[in-house]
Amino acid sequence: MHLFTVGVNHTTAPIDVRENVAFQNEKLGHALRDLSMHGIHEAAILSTCNRTEVYCNTENPQKALEWLAQYHKLQPQNIQPYMYTLPSQESVKHAFRVASGLDSMVLGEAQILGQMKQAVKIAENAGTLGTLLHKLFQRTFTVAKEVRTATNIGASSISMAAASVKLAQRIFGSLHNQKVLFIGAGEMIELCAEHFATHQPKSITVANRTLERGNAIAQGIGGDAILLADLPDRLSEFDIVITSTASQLPILGLGMVERAIKTRKHRPIFMVDLAVPRDIEPEVGELDDIFLYTVDDLASVVQEGLVNRQEAATQAEAIIELRVENFMQWLKTRDSVPTIRALRDQAERYRRNELEKAQKMIARGEDPTLVLESLSNALTNKLLHGPSHALSNMQGDNHEQLESLLRQLYQLNNQ
Numbered sequence: 001m002h003l004f005t006v007g008v009n010h011t012t013a014p015i016d017v018r019e020n021v022a023f024q025n026e027k028l029g030h031a032l033r034d035l036s037m038h039g040i041h042e043a044a045i046l047s048t049c050n051r052t053e054v055y056c057n058t059e060n061p062q063k064a065l066e067w068l069a070q071y072h073k074l075q076p077q078n079i080q081p082y083m084y085t086l087p088s089q090e091s092v093k094h095a096f097r098v099a100s101g102l103d104s105m106v107l108g109e110a111q112i113l114g115q116m117k118q119a120v121k122i123a124e125n126a127g128t129l130g131t132l133l134h135k136l137f138q139r140t141f142t143v144a145k146e147v148r149t150a151t152n153i154g155a156s157s158i159s160m161a162a163a164s165v166k167l168a169q170r171i172f173g174s175l176h177n178q179k180v181l182f183i184g185a186g187e188m189i190e191l192c193a194e195h196f197a198t199h200q201p202k203s204i205t206v207a208n209r210t211l212e213r214g215n216a217i218a219q220g221i222g223g224d225a226i227l228l229a230d231l232p233d234r235l236s237e238f239d240i241v242i243t244s245t246a247s248q249l250p251i252l253g254l255g256m257v258e259r260a261i262k263t264r265k266h267r268p269i270f271m272v273d274l275a276v277p278r279d280i281e282p283e284v285g286e287l288d289d290i291f292l293y294t295v296d297d298l299a300s301v302v303q304e305g306l307v308n309r310q311e312a313a314t315q316a317e318a319i320i321e322l323r324v325e326n327f328m329q330w331l332k333t334r335d336s337v338p339t340i341r342a343l344r345d346q347a348e349r350y351r352r353n354e355l356e357k358a359q360k361m362i363a364r365g366e367d368p369t370l371v372l373e374s375l376s377n378a379l380t381n382k383l384l385h386g387p388s389h390a391l392s393n394m395q396g397d398n399h400e401q402l403e404s405l406l407r408q409l410y411q412l413n414n415q
Contacts, residue, residue: 003132003331004061005091006068006083007046007053010105013082015296019277021072021079023047024246025122031071032126038067042130044123044137046098048115049188049244049276049295050105055095057132061085092327095136096320099144101153105295106160106302108153108309111187113144135330143323150319151312161191163301164272164293165199168240171270171291175199181235182206183228183243183251185213188274192242197221205238207231232256236263244274251279254287261289272298350382 008018023031028045035043035054042057043064054064065083069076086094094103099116101108120137123129129137147153165175172178180201182189185208197204204223207230208214214225226234228251235241235256245251252271257280261269271292273280278294285292358375362368387406394402406412 002059003055003057003088003091003136004064005053005055005086005094006061006064007051008079008082008084009051009053009103010296010299012084013079015276015278015294016282017079017082018050018052020074021052021068022276023052024248025118026246028119028122029126032123032128034071035064035067036128039063040067041128042133043128044119044133046116046119048112049274051098053098055091055133055136057130061087088331089324089328092136092139092331093320093324095140096143096323097317099140100147100316100320101144102147102313102316102320105299106163107313108155109159110148110154111159111191113141114187117141132331132334136327139323139327143320146323147316147319151315153309153312153316155309155312159191159195160188160274160295160298160302161195163298164192164242164274165195166301167272167293167298168196168270169199171268172239175201175240177202178239179203179237180205180240180242181238182217183231183241183279184208184245184275185210185217186244186246188244189242190217192244192274193217193221193223196240196242197223201240205234207234232259236260239267239269241269241271242274243272243279245279247275247279248277250281252281252284254281254283257281257284257287257290261287264289347383350379354378354382 008021010018023045025047028047032043032045035045035056039060040056040058040063044055046053046055052068054068056064058064065080065085066076068074069079097103099113101110101112104112116137120129120133123133168175168178175196176199178201180196180203182193182196182205185206189206193204193206204218204221206214206218206223206225207228208225209228211225211227214227217223218225231252235252236259241252243251257269266289268289268291271280271284271290273292273294276295280292284290354375357378358371361371361374391399391402391406
């Protein structure tokens with residue numbers, strides 16, 4: 001078994017690189033099946049706003065990098081400088097740290113665990129979750145739960161949603177007179193909407209592809225819903241815009257925003273784009289009356305309260321180190337299975353051969369006591385021939401090492 005993790009995250013790649021290798025959840029199953037056709041039959045893909053990672057069982061992790069580039073129609077050399085390839089033990093530790101919130105932009109954030117569980121479920125449904133990855137992720141979820149229970153890693157944690165509110169307050173002060181627009185209807189938008197609603201803005205509107213899902217969020221916080229198709233005519237109404245969709249193309253283009261600013265007579269708009277790929281064209285941020293922030297721009301805000309979580313992070317790292325060792329022991333045991341099976345198969349062949357000889361001797365009327373004596377001698381000689389022959393032909397340090405190993409295996413040290 002050869003475990004590898006190949007990917008990029010917020011520490012190795014800027015958002016304009018990450019958005020080029022991101023996956024939509026609804027397309028992950030197809031992507032995994034496509035990957036399996038490229039020689040990697042056991043794999044799971046974790047794709048969030050901060051990372052895209054391929055966890056796989058393969059002898060050649062370069063295949064995963066080449067596939068990632070090919071799938072997204074990129075040149076491998078254009079993304080390779082931002083990629084990391086983590087083998088075996090490093091891969092296990094990385095998975096444990098990610099699920100525990102230690103590798104997140106927001107130290108200790110809990111949302112990543114749910115995202116990882118969803119990625120595993122998709123891989124399982126796609127048929128690409130084999131023995132190794134199944135065991136890895138089950139252990140990962142157990143470790144993440146242990147870290148949450150045994151430490152205060154989640155205490156004082158500022159989520160992306162809370163960070164968006166803090167930034168808005170820095171610009172507008174009180175939010176009571178502001179009209180807020182949320183674009184999308186996923187988990188991130190739902191969290192943001194709940195955070196903003198507690199500050200009682202003047203109005204809350206949710207724009208989504210379908211009114212049904214938009215209304216499901218809006219009604220719970222006293223807002224209303226509109227369609228994405230309404231945005232060109234309605235955008236100018238809003239002072240704050242928070243967007244997070246799974247669209248592969250921008251929702252808000254430069255032209256649409258320019259028209260909105262003109263209609264607003266240059267009253268500023270605060271925008272937070274939490275999507276990867278981005279929902280708002282980067283050029284929008286160059287407009288004088290627009291305050292545009294991406295997930296990467298929120299980094300300084302979400303670090304608030306970090307000092308309070310550092311001690312918990314140290315405790316979490318210690319837990320993870322121990323659990324990584326435990327997993328690696330299991331992995332070594334799994335690697336020994338073919339050898340153990342081969343050893344047992346050979347012993348079984350010896351047993352059957354000698355048993356057949358003994359049965360024939362008894363059928364010929366030979367003394368059963370002598371037959372059993374012959375059977376036991378033959379089995380003993382065959383089972384010990386290999387190690388005895390090897391020991392007789394070894395010299396120097398190799399002889400001493402083999403002799404010591406045989407004494408350990410056969411428990412001869414005290415004889």
